[in-house]
Amino acid sequence: MFGRVMIVLACAAGVCAGRSVHAPSALTSRCTYDACALNIVPRLRGLDVVRGDAEERVATLDFLWPRSVNAAFGGSAQAEHHASRALSIRRIASVMTDVGGLVAAAAAIRAAETPQHRRVSVGISLGGIALLGASVLPQFAADTELSRAVRDYNRQFVSKSPTTLPDIAR
Secondary structure: OHHHHHHHHHHHHHHHHHOOOOOHHHHHOOOOHHHHOEEEEEOOOEEEEEEOOOOEEEEEEEOOOOOOOHHHHOOOHHHHHHHHHHHHHHHHHHHHHHHHHHHHHHHHHHHHHOOOOHHHHHHHHHHHHHHHHHOHHHHHHHHHHHHHHHHHHHHHHOOOOOOOOOOOOO
8 A cells, every 4th residue: 555655656746847847037037048948859749848958848738638838938928829829729639630540440440340331431430540640730730839939938048139240351
């Protein structure tokens, strides 16, 4: 019993630790690009939004059950807008992916199990596969919006003063 409790607590601590988000407004006032800029790291289950060179995960836009990633973009209205749009698009794409996969699998199983109406089952299975394939484009569109959110968030770390290039023509 004690071992199970410890396993549950360890798992909960690992899940909670991976989702910590710093207060963005406090970070941006004293941060450098190297320490606080966001980046996107692909994972099997989704795209992680990570902070700084240490790549500390601050949010994840999952492929199948997406949740909001707006907290990672606090302090930038444009970035939050793109993050909200990424979530909306990803939700539509995940429904298409889930429904297409379930329909394709269920119809394929039905076609394999019974000879009655096999052509109809195969046709429905192909429709599910087509829906699954059609979900790829909205998944990419959500990735694009998340990339725009990261770009807009990171603009605050760009130096406001114009850079001077060495005069090599002399």
